[in-house]
Amino acid sequence: MPVAAALATAAAAASLGFALAARSPDPVQVFLMEWVAVPYVTAGVIAWWRRPESRLGPLMVAGGLASAFSGWQLAEASGPYTFGAAFDIVPAALFLHVCLAFPDGRLRSSFERVLVGFAYFCAVGLQLVKLALGGVDPASLVDVWHQPDLVATVEDVQLLSLSACCLVGVRVLARRRRLGRPRRRSIAIVIESFALALVMIALLFVLAAFDLPGFREVHRVTLFVVGLSPLVFLLGLLDARLARSAVGDLMVELRSEPAPPDLRDALAHALRDRSLTLAYWLPDFETYVDADGQPVQLPNDDRRTATLIDRNGEHVAALVHDAALDDESQLLEAVGAAAGMSLENARLHAELRAQVEELRGSRARVIEAGQKERQRLERNLHDGAQQRLIALSLRLSLLEKRLPEEPAVKQELDAARRELALSLDELRAVARGIHPAVLSGHGLAVAVESLSARAPLPVRLAVDVEGRLPERVEVAAYYVVSESLTNIAKHAQATEARVSLERHDGCLVVEVVDDGVGGADTERGSGLRGLADRVEALGGRLRVWTPPGGGTRVQAEIPCA
Numbered sequence: 436m437p438v439a440a441a442l443a444t445a446a447a448a449a450s451l452g453f454a455l456a457a458r459s460p461d462p463v464q465v466f467l468m469e470w471v472a473v474p475y476v477t478a479g480v481i482a483w484w485r486r487p488e489s490r491l492g493p494l495m496v497a498g499g500l501a502s503a504f505s506g507w508q509l510a511e512a513s514g515p516y517t518f519g520a521a522f523d524i525v526p527a528a529l530f531l532h533v534c535l536a537f538p539d540g541r542l543r544s545s546f547e548r549v550l551v552g553f554a555y556f557c558a559v560g561l562q563l564v565k566l567a568l569g570g571v572d573p574a575s576l577v578d579v580w581h582q583p584d585l586v587a588t589v590e591d592v593q594l595l596s597l598s599a600c601c602l603v604g605v606r607v608l609a610r611r612r613r614l615g616r617p618r619r620r621s622i623a624i625v626i627e628s629f630a631l632a633l634v635m636i637a638l639l640f641v642l643a644a645f646d647l648p649g650f651r652e653v654h655r656v657t658l659f660v661v662g663l664s665p666l667v668f669l670l671g672l673l674d675a676r677l678a679r680s681a682v683g684d685l686m687v688e689l690r691s692e693p694a695p696p697d698l699r700d701a702l703a704h705a706l707r708d709r710s711l712t713l714a715y716w717l718p719d720f721e722t723y724v725d726a727d728g729q730p731v732q733l734p735n736d737d738r739r740t741a742t743l744i745d746r747n748g749e750h751v752a753a754l755v756h757d758a759a760l761d762d763e764s765q766l767l768e769a770v771g772a773a774a775g776m777s778l779e780n781a782r783l784h785a786e787l788r789a790q791v792e793e794l795r796g797s798r799a800r801v802i803e804a805g806q807k808e809r810q811r812l813e814r815n816l817h818d819g820a821q822q823r824l825i826a827l828s829l830r831l832s833l834l835e836k837r838l839p840e841e842p843a844v845k846q847e848l849d850a851a852r853r854e855l856a857l858s859l860d861e862l863r864a865v866a867r868g869i870h871p872a873v874l875s876g877h878g879l880a881v882a883v884e885s886l887s888a889r890a891p892l893p894v895r896l897a898v899d900v901e902g903r904l905p906e907r908v909e910v911a912a913y914y915v916v917s918e919s920l921t922n923i924a925k926h927a928q929a930t931e932a933r934v935s936l937e938r939h940d941g942c943l944v945v946e947v948v949d950d951g952v953g954g955a956d957t958e959r960g961s962g963l964r965g966l967a968d969r970v971e972a973l974g975g976r977l978r979v980w981t982p983p984g985g986g987t988r989v990q991a992e993i994p995c996a
Contacts, residue, residue, distance in 0.1 A: 467658040468506045471526070475499030478665035490540025491533065495665060498529040520566055521559075527597055527636050528558035530661060531604050534629040537668075547607065554600040561593040591644045598640035601633040608633075628667040632660045695726040705770050708760060714741070714753045723753060731755075744771045879909040883916050883934065891924045892931060899937040908993050911969050912936065912945045915977070915991045918966055919947035927951025927987060938995065942975070945991040955981040963989070 476499035483492025505526060507519025532551045535542055542548045568589065569581040608630045635657040642650045693701060695713070703711040714723040714731050723731050733741040733753055740761055741753040760767060831851055874882040880898045887894040903909070916934055923929050929951030936945050955963070966989075967977040975993040 463655060467655055467662070468502070470662040471658055472499045472503040472506070474662050474665040475502060478668050481669065489538070491536060491538060492540070494529065494533050494536060494540055495668075498526055498533055501525040501529055517566065521562060524558040524562055524593065524597065525555075526661075527601070527640075528554040530636070530664075531600060531633065534604055534633060535607060537625065537629065550600060550603055550607075554597060557593050557596045557600070561589055561596075565589050565593070594640040594644040598637040598644070601637040601640075605630050605633045605637075625664075625667050628660075628664045632657070632664050635660050699726070702754065702770060706754075706756060706760060706766065708756045710739075710757055712755045714755055716750045716752060718750075742767045742771060874909055874913050875906075878903055879912055879936070882909075882913050883936065886913075886917055886920060887934060890920050890932070892929060894920070895931065895933045897933075897935040897937075899935075900943065904943060904995055907973060908943055908995055911973055911975070911993055912943055912991065914969060915945045915966055915989065916947060918963070919989045922955065922963075923947075923949045923951060923987070926955065927953075929986065941995055943991075943993045943995055945993070947989045948986065950986045952983070953981045953985045953987055954983040955979065955987045966991070 475495050479492045479495030479497075479499060481492075482489065482495060486492065501522050504522040505519055507515045508523060510516050510519065528551070531554050532542075535547050535551060542551060565586050567580055568586045569583055608626055611626075635653070639650070639653050639657045641647070642653055699711065699713050702713070703709055712725070712731075714725065714733060716723055723733060725731050734755060735741070736758070738758055739755060740758045741755045742760075743750065744752045744754065754767070754771065756767075880900060883898060884896060887896045904912075916936075920932060920934075923932050927949045929949035932947060932949045934945075934947050936943065938944070963977070963979060970977040970991050970993055973993055975991060977989070977991045979987065979989050981987040
């Protein structure tokens with residue numbers, strides 16, 4: 436790096452000396468020549484020093500060196516002139532290379548490599564062909580064929596080809612930005628300055644190829660814009676440096692052990708990425724979850740990427756962030772190291788939430804499995820024992836008609852039929868308790884009406900539910916009403932009850948109110964604990980108000996989704 440910087444400095448000084456030694460030096464041209472070379476060398480040395488693993492620094496130094504060498508064309512001697520003329524267009528190809536290789540110094544695709552390779556061929560190969568054909572003053576040292584008539588044709592092909600390469604480079608940068616990389620403003624400004632300079636270079640080459648007016652003015656503006664690009668790049672490096680200094684503030688903030696939401700905000704502020712999210716690794720589940728314990732999938736595309744965080748040799752979490760942050764690996768490492776302990780604590784919170792979610796899901800599955808089993812038992816009773824009792828009652832009736840008129844036998848048969856009828860009623864009541872067939876066949880509204888009609892006290896019913904709801908929701912609501920009415924009949928000493936069902940904000944709200952003595956036991960003996968388990972397993976909530984002497988009010992909110 437020191438050798439390259441010294442060589443670039445010497446080349447720039449030599450070009451300045453050649454310019455000043457000319458018969459009538461153009462002060463503006465001399466300034467703009469150094470304006471391009473010096474900033475590129477300076478920015479390249481700084482980038483090389485700050486990020487030695489990146490190829491961008493050496494590329495920028497090479498661009499500044501080529502620009503300095505191209506200034507040797509101002510020399511009046513053939514030797515320096517020939518050397519400088521060979522580098523005349525090389526800075527344009529190098530600049531295209533820098534633009535497409537930003538920010539890590541590597542071209543991203545084979546198309547970009549072919550594009551840059553073709554630009555170098557036009558800038559170096561065709562330039563040497565022009566010098567070999569002669570037709571310049573002073574004569575070059577490589578004037579071997581001396582075909583000045585062909586020089587203009589080769590030059591037109593060269594300039595138009597390079598102009599096309601620059602415009603394609605602008606297209607590549609625009610596509611890269613449209614895909615969301617980068618969205619960080621400091622890097623975006625650098626990309627925009629590169630694109631503007633490429634457009635100016637393309638325009639300059641078109642003016643030169645077609646010998647259009649305004650070439651001199653556009654040439655000066657182009658050199659000025661190209662010289663601005665490394666200065667913008669330096670500002671981007673300073674911005675990244677300031678971002679890394681924010682890690683100290685982050686460490687101070689993390690001493691207060693922030694809650695998971697506050698931790699995310701602190702990390703997002705330190706990384707200056709508002710879209711940042713956290714994913715916590717749960718080894719028992721072998722999956723990532725968010726702060727609420729919900730499973731998440733790590734992204735891997737041009738817009739979003741993930742940085743894995745380890746602590747004490749164990750994987751803890753992942754920072755899901757804008758893909759542009761991959762260019763600031765040191766910042767990511769510093770933030771990850773500073774937040775390691777806090778992320779581990781947050782992971783424990785997420786693991787606890789995930790276990791709660793798993794427990795809730797397990798409870799819901801157990802209740803659903805039990806409900807299916809109850810449904811099966813109800814069908815077996817209906818299709819088996821009930822049908823056999825009905826058939827037996829009919830056979831007794833037929834048998835009675837065949838027997839002679841004997842009062843004692845008839846009396847026994849009547850008693851048997853009454854016992855059968857009583858057993859059938861009791862069996863039907865048991866079947867309804869296991870699973871209400873009317874609910875499956877006719878829906879919640881009809882099933883609740885049936886409950887109200889069989890209640891031993893007057894019930895005022897208000898149902899505002901249209902259509903069918905998910906079966907698990909209807910079953911839970913049915914048992915809330917059924918158990919509540921049973922409790923009222925047994926314990927409340929009430930004169931009437933009121934039942935209401937309505938949908939509100941995506942939930943089914945079931946409410947049962949009585950005017951009894953209140954003081955219901957919400958933990959034992961009343962069945963309310965079992966109702967709460969059933970409702971909570973569906974993500975709902977059961978609340979009971981039962982002041983002594985003030986009646987009881989049971990309200991269940993059951994999500995319908």
